[in-house]
Amino acid sequence: MRRRLMLLLAPFALASTLVIAAPGTALASNGMIETGTTTYEVLPAQAQIKVTISISIANRKPSDSQYYYFWNSTQIAVEKEAGAISATSNAGKVKQKALKQDDYYRYVELDYPDVLYGQTRVVTATYAIPAAPKSPGGYRALSAYASLCAVGNGEDTGSVSIVVPAGFDLYVDSGSELTESTAKDGRLVYSTGTQSAPYKLWTCVDAENEAKLTQSPFSAGTQPFTLKSWPEDKAWSAQMQAEVTTDVPALEDLTGLTMPGARVTIVEAGDAQLGQYAGMYNADAKISYIPETIDKATVAHELSHIWFNGKMLADKWMSEGLAGYSEQAAGPGNFTACAEPGAYPTSSGPNLLSWKILSAQPTIQDEAVVDYNYRAACYVFTTLASQMGPDNFRNVITAASTDMLAYQGATAGEKLDDGDGPLTSKEMLDLIDEFGMLPAGVKDLDAAGDVFARYGIIDSSDLTARSTARTKYHALAASAGKWAMPLAVRDPMATWSFASATTAMTTIGQILDARKQIESAVEGLSLDGTQIQKDFEAATTQTDLEAVLALAKKEADAADVVARAVSLNGSSRSLTETVGLLGVDVDTQLTAARTDLAGVKPETAKSQAQSVIDTIDASGGQGTTRIAMAVGGTLVLLLLIALVVLLWRRGRKPVPAAATFAGQLPGFGPMPGTGAMPGYPAQQFDYRTQAPGWSQPQMPSQPQPPQWPPATGQGFGQQPPQWPPAAGQMPAHQPAQWPPAGQMPGQQQAQWPSTPGPQWPAPDNAIPWPPQTFRPSGDAPLREEPDTPRPFDPYGPLPSEDGPESPESGGS
Numbered sequence: 001m002r003r004r005l006m007l008l009l010a011p012f013a014l015a016s017t018l019v020i021a022a023p024g025t026a027l028a029s030n031g032m033i034e035t036g037t038t039t040y041e042v043l044p045a046q047a048q049i050k051v052t053i054s055i056s057i058a059n060r061k062p063s064d065s066q067y068y069y070f071w072n073s074t075q076i077a078v079e080k081e082a083g084a085i086s087a088t089s090n091a092g093k094v095k096q097k098a099l100k101q102d103d104y105y106r107y108v109e110l111d112y113p114d115v116l117y118g119q120t121r122v123v124t125a126t127y128a129i130p131a132a133p134k135s136p137g138g139y140r141a142l143s144a145y146a147s148l149c150a151v152g153n154g155e156d157t158g159s160v161s162i163v164v165p166a167g168f169d170l171y172v173d174s175g176s177e178l179t180e181s182t183a184k185d186g187r188l189v190y191s192t193g194t195q196s197a198p199y200k201l202w203t204c205v206d207a208e209n210e211a212k213l214t215q216s217p218f219s220a221g222t223q224p225f226t227l228k229s230w231p232e233d234k235a236w237s238a239q240m241q242a243e244v245t246t247d248v249p250a251l252e253d254l255t256g257l258t259m260p261g262a263r264v265t266i267v268e269a270g271d272a273q274l275g276q277y278a279g280m281y282n283a284d285a286k287i288s289y290i291p292e293t294i295d296k297a298t299v300a301h302e303l304s305h306i307w308f309n310g311k312m313l314a315d316k317w318m319s320e321g322l323a324g325y326s327e328q329a330a331g332p333g334n335f336t337a338c339a340e341p342g343a344y345p346t347s348s349g350p351n352l353l354s355w356k357i358l359s360a361q362p363t364i365q366d367e368a369v370v371d372y373n374y375r376a377a378c379y380v381f382t383t384l385a386s387q388m389g390p391d392n393f394r395n396v397i398t399a400a401s402t403d404m405l406a407y408q409g410a411t412a413g414e415k416l417d418d419g420d421g422p423l424t425s426k427e428m429l430d431l432i433d434e435f436g437m438l439p440a441g442v443k444d445l446d447a448a449g450d451v452f453a454r455y456g457i458i459d460s461s462d463l464t465a466r467s468t469a470r471t472k473y474h475a476l477a478a479s480a481g482k483w484a485m486p487l488a489v490r491d492p493m494a495t496w497s498f499a500s501a502t503t504a505m506t507t508i509g510q511i512l513d514a515r516k517q518i519e520s521a522v523e524g525l526s527l528d529g530t531q532i533q534k535d536f537e538a539a540t541t542q543t544d545l546e547a548v549l550a551l552a553k554k555e556a557d558a559a560d561v562v563a564r565a566v567s568l569n570g571s572s573r574s575l576t577e578t579v580g581l582l583g584v585d586v587d588t589q590l591t592a593a594r595t596d597l598a599g600v601k602p603e604t605a606k607s608q609a610q611s612v613i614d615t616i617d618a619s620g621g622q623g624t625t626r627i628a629m630a631v632g633g634t635l636v637l638l639l640l641i642a643l644v645v646l647l648w649r650r651g652r653k654p655v656p657a658a659a660t661f662a663g664q665l666p667g668f669g670p671m672p673g674t675g676a677m678p679g680y681p682a683q684q685f686d687y688r689t690q691a692p693g694w695s696q697p698q699m700p701s702q703p704q705p706p707q708w709p710p711a712t713g714q715g716f717g718q719q720p721p722q723w724p725p726a727a728g729q730m731p732a733h734q735p736a737q738w739p740p741a742g743q744m745p746g747q748q749q750a751q752w753p754s755t756p757g758p759q760w761p762a763p764d765n766a767i768p769w770p771p772q773t774f775r776p777s778g779d780a781p782l783r784e785e786p787d788t789p790r791p792f793d794p795y796g797p798l799p800s801e802d803g804p805e806s807p808e809s810g811g812s
Helices: 011-021 234-255 296-304 316-330 364-388 390-401 425-437 447-454 460-480 487-494 498-521 531-538 542-570 575-580 586-598 602-650
Strands: 032-043 048-059 071-079 086-089 095-101 105-115 120-130 145-151 157-164 169-175 179-182 188-191 202-208 214-220 223-229 264-269 277-282 287-291
Touching: 032 145, 048 071, 048 105, 071 120, 086 105, 105 120, 145 157, 157 202, 214 234, 223 234, 234 264, 234 296, 234 316, 234 390, 277 296, 287 296, 296 316, 316 364, 316 425, 364 390, 364 425, 364 447, 390 425, 425 447, 425 487, 447 460, 460 487, 460 498, 487 498, 487 542, 498 542, 531 542, 542 586, 542 602, 575 602, 586 602
Parallel strands: 032 157, 223 264, 264 287
Antiparallel strands: 032 048, 048 120, 071 105, 086 120, 095 105, 145 202, 157 188, 169 202, 179 188, 214 223, 277 287
16 A cells, blocks of 8 residues: 555544534533534435534523523534535524634534523534545545545534445444444434534544446456446546556566466545555455546556565565555656655654554654655665666566575575565565675675664664675685585575574585595596585585585595595606506506596595505515516526537437428327437338237337436436337326427427327338337237338437447347
């Protein structure tokens, strides 16, 4: 609602006025009894209110020897807007004489014929008050609406009655209560009943017959409206529709809000309906009451209450302040600030939070306080709006209308926990600062808070605690960078629980310090987008923050280890360290450590990095060992080579061209394929193809071959085993490799046959060789070897370390 500068109907001032105007004689105590009956009739057809004042004067004062007593005048109060008075009596003419007048009434003396002892005179005065739309004085007598203030007349006893047509609902706005009754013609009569001192009676009423209102639906943009107007005031409906159609888009542009969509009803209202205010809005019924006298600022003000009302805003000063701000849509400009309200009218100081509502009979001081509050509320909002600019202020209003949390996090559009309730003054201040002043670049974090404190909206001690917490909060938010502040601190900030918020901010500071330590320790490492950031932004409680801090500390510890590993791996290395790291891939392991660190796996990252550190630390000793082994192995190899050369020189004999062997005896390793057995002739045989009865021939008369193959480390000159061995029997010592590395002492290295087979290789120089028999194993049939000439080139005696050795047997 909007404060009216003056209520046109003010009958509450009549009591003292009428007393002053009353005759000074003792009335009933002096023997005269005056009874007044005053009736107000609402006549919609004539758009007027008819007033009938009937005063009965009875003289009960007898004459005495000196005087006789009579009365011949009385006084009545007549509304200043009333027409001519018709006054009569039951015995002669009545003369009228104007006495005085004030802002609301004129006082008239009625002179009538003398009333002598024992007589009763009845004086009747009638007049009409114009009550059409926009008639001066605020009296209305219409088919859908009536309003009036009725006053009493008479000195001793009397009553006041109001008569309205059937179908009206009458409401007493102020003054004496009335009792309802029904007149014989169906009209409704409301009366005070007989009261003493009727000149003190007064009552103000309004009566409504809603069924008679003219309804006019229309739309302004997408918002539907219905106008309900008095049938007698067609001009109001047309003008109101034009004003609403213009003001709605202007208000939407000014506030950044759109009309709610549900149909809003605008009712033409009389002054009595509005009381001390120029307009009203019922948020529950979505009904706005606009006076018959349309004022552009009033229309914008009341339309803004479609948003700014008790459903949205908990404190009255905010609804009226924003409505006052909205009046600028119909005024000189969107952000023309209201003037500073000046000095407070009382010594207590301003307190907009304790909003005063005027009663029907306000004191002058009450009216002054209410007027001040309206001016101050408008000043607060328009002044702050001018500092932050229109766009930012629209953001503030939008946030307020949607119950936004002032301290937003990673998820945009977070709501207050009590989002269903109206916004408090503290929450409004937070929105002004966070959505308006900060985005506008206002450096002083306390600028808006100081304005709130000046007008008693918020206690200064609360604002001091808030200032300290907000300073720290925004410093941390700046340090956090891309990381959004968690709800664990934003919620206590929004609920003004600054002790809890400070505890949370201490933990947040430690987390951000750990992040800085981690990212500084390892070049190129960023925790943005990691699990730590996600857990940080998702923290809703102090316990959640402490869990994030514990993880950050582990990550910081791991980062230190990875940093040491990176530094150690990148430093210069000695020869021994280089040799020690040959074949070791520390780079891959270090990359894995960095990957785990970036993935917030501090345990595995630390383990990987520590392994790299341990490996590099041990590389010097490992390299020394490897070098020593290499040097020692080289010396041993040189000694072996020298020994082999020496032995080779001492035991060297001429060797014929190597014989070629083919095949492999069962149970044996590879047989020599190039050259002959030492001391044996070159020969060819295949024991598997011999005829039955074939037996081992005696060897030629040559020096016996050494044991074959020789035992490891054993020289030649030993008796050989049976050759070829029986099936499944291994020679005494089977060589691991044939031919042996290098050459056999004193012999030419044999060549191993490339293709296995049973055929013994044919010698290169064949000589006749007697048939021989050979039983390889078991009961296998024997067959004769064909008489084939075989070359024979026996070797000389095999030398030994003690000199030539004679064969034990010979052959032919």
